Amino acid sequence: MKLSAHYNRSNIIITVSVLLAGAVIYYFAINYIIQKQLDRDLTEEMEEIVSYVASHHKFPVQPDIDEEQVTIKETSLTNFKTVFFNVPFKKVINDDDDNNGRAVEMLVSVNEKNYLLTIAISRDGTEYLVQVIATITLILMAGLFLVLFLTNRYVSHDLWKPFFYLLQQLKAFSVSDHTNFSYSKTNVDEFNELEAAVLLMSSRVRKDYRTLKQFTENASHEMMTPLSVITSKLDILIQDDSLNPEHYKQLQDIYGATSRLSRLNQSLLLLVKIENNLIDEAELLELQQLVFEKKEQFQELITSKHIIVTATITQKTITASGHLLDILFNNLFSNAIRHNIDSGVINISLTDEKFLIQNTGSLYPLNEEELFERFQKGKKSEGTGLGLALVKSICNVYNWDVSYSFISSLHTFQISFAPGKESLLTFNAI
Amino acid sequence: MKILIVEDEQSLRENITTYLNSDGNVCESSADLENAILKLEDYAYDCVLLDLGLPDGEGFKVLNFLKEQMRDEAVLIISAKNSLEDKIKGLNTGADDYLIKPFHLAELKARVEAVFRRKAANGNNNLVFNEITINLQGRTVEINGKPIVLTRKEYDMLLYFIANKGKVISKNAIATHLWGDEMDMNDNFYFLYTHIKNLRKKMLDANCKDYLKSIYGIGYKFLSE
Incomplete structure (x- = not known):
């Protein structure tokens, strides 16, 4: 996988999870605020009814505002704590479509009789809000994907150009030829640094290679010269008439050892040459x-x-x-x-x-x-x-x-x- | 023959001089490039033995000098560098042969004579030694005017012996001459013995004097008279 793809992948994962987390937090925060608002509305309504009851000693007629549904039930309870709760909310009675609603229930006493009063209102507004938040999050994510894709496709391609140029030259690099690296003009510091390092490395490698080649040749020269001195000394020595067969036997052994040494040396040098690719004739x-x-x-x-x-x-x-x-x-x-x-x-x-x-x-x-x-x-x-x-x-x-x-x-x-x-x-x- | 030896290793220079001089040649020597070129400016030689790695530069300079002056010295390169590049470069710059160190003096002598013969041939392609006449171009041998048939190795050996007549030649030197130095010596000594036996028999059958003497344990000698 390409570096830009790696980078994009982690980018996308992080962004998407942050967006999702944000959306969730956002959702709960708004939900909480709206609920507080609804509860305040309900409290207000409740107080109105309570004050109405206190002054008129009867319940008001069915409320004029159609968003509220008020139910009054007679109860034997004498003590009841006011509660807020979520209820299904029907805009029209017998409507099949269940919407969410918020309700408050409280105890009201009129003419020494206790009534359980429930006021419910619709939560439609909040539902809508959540939908809007989800849509915006989705659009944002899609947009992000698109932007990252386009960046990867066009911008980073241009950005990486000097890198691939250098890579191509590195692939074609050979210690034995002398073509130098050519610079691609870039203002990316990392690539400039890389180019400088590659250039330094290649010149060092070539220098080492030359030194090695010289060493191989020198070693050959230095060892072959003493060997040829020994051989020629032997060639002169055997001309001597005063030598006896015992001497000849010794001399023959020296001949054998010398020729073996020179063969060994030749083979070793050849081996070094081959392993360092010094032989490129074909x-x-x-x-x-x-x-x-x-x-x-x-x-x-x-x-x-x-x-x-x-x-x-x-x-x-x-x-x-x-x-x-x-x-x-x-x-x-x-x-x-x-x-x-x-x-x-x-x-x-x-x-x-x-x-x-x-x-x-x-x-x-x-x-x-x-x-x-x-x-x-x-x-x-x-x-x-x-x-x-x-x-x-x-x-x-x-x-x-x-x-x-x-x-x-x-x-x-x-x-x-x-x-x-x-x-x-x-x-x-x- | 007048020979100039350009070689920086003193003992090797001396040995070559000793070996070549004993055959009536005149050897002069030089340990570096500068001296070699001074000598070549003043005198003419028949043959130059040239080491490539000299203290004051590469021996190729001598070759270039000879080429520029259009001189006709035969040049034999003696180098420790067993590199094809140098060999080709040397031969292209006017050298006649290339001998890699370490070498046997007998091999050097044979090469020097071959190179000199090639240069000074002038239509006379016959090498005559007493009753033996060798036609170098046709690679044929006559003894007392009668042709004898030799195998390739026997012919090579005869030339080698005549070039080194009067010298003791080690088995190693002859085996290296015939088979190169990459092969095992012990195997070759056996074949060498057979080849020499055959050559000697063919020569004796043609009423040739018995020139070949075996020197016990070390090699052979081809008598000079």
């Missing part, structure tokens, strides 16, 4: 071509382990970084081969929706939760432990979904190119 790639090339690249390894590869590949074009996809497939293929058994099987399948690679290997399923974490690797693995973390990061860049499952003794890695669409399909199938 090209149109023929995926089936890429898969085929990878299969060729790993052919030696595949042959040496006597692995049988079956591939069902359909054409699929994709827009992505060739460099990243190369790393992605390198990791998936080399894992499928490295963790395979001798004379094992690899199944590759590429369709429009997904890429699937299955391999034989350990008889037990792997722990899917830990599998894609950094530095998770099998006990016998010679890798950096970053391979699948890289695979996952690369998939995240393109919003692909990568998952592991153990299907009929095959370790299966699946990449869904459109995870949302696929889940919809499964849903429909159910």
